[in-house]
Amino acid sequence: MSAILTSVLAIIGQLAGATGNAALIEKIIEALIAIIPVVVKEYQDLAPIVQNIITALKSDPSTTAAQLEQLQQLEIQWDAEFEAAAAAAQADDSAT
Numbered sequence: 001m002s003a004i005l006t007s008v009l010a011i012i013g014q015l016a017g018a019t020g021n022a023a024l025i026e027k028i029i030e031a032l033i034a035i036i037p038v039v040v041k042e043y044q045d046l047a048p049i050v051q052n053i054i055t056a057l058k059s060d061p062s063t064t065a066a067q068l069e070q071l072q073q074l075e076i077q078w079d080a081e082f083e084a085a086a087a088a089a090q091a092d093d094s095a096t
Contacts, residue, residue: 002043005035009049016056022064025057029070036074040081047082054078 008031016028032053039046057063058071 005039005043005046009046009053013049013053013056016053020060020062022062022067025060025063025067028057029067032074036078037081040085044085050078
């Protein structure tokens with residue numbers, strides 16, 4: 001599954017860097033919304049790829065104000081979920 005997610009994120013990353021298309025940006029955001037919980041829970045090594053995609057979309061001039069807001073909310077969600085996962089992992093390590 002990690003290899004599949006890595007490939008999907010690589011493709012999304014390439015698209016994010018050269019979209020110039022608000023409709024495509026919307027589809028990428030939808031994909032990120034679906035992928036982020038899985039990455040946070042199972043594949044934290046993919047975190048930099050997701051963050052790079054979000055950064056690329058935020059800097060794309062064709063990203064609409066509503067999409068920028070979605071991306072900012074995704075970053076907030078991402079940070080909160082990642083911190084919660086890290087705290088849970090630390091608690092598990094302390095318990096053993």
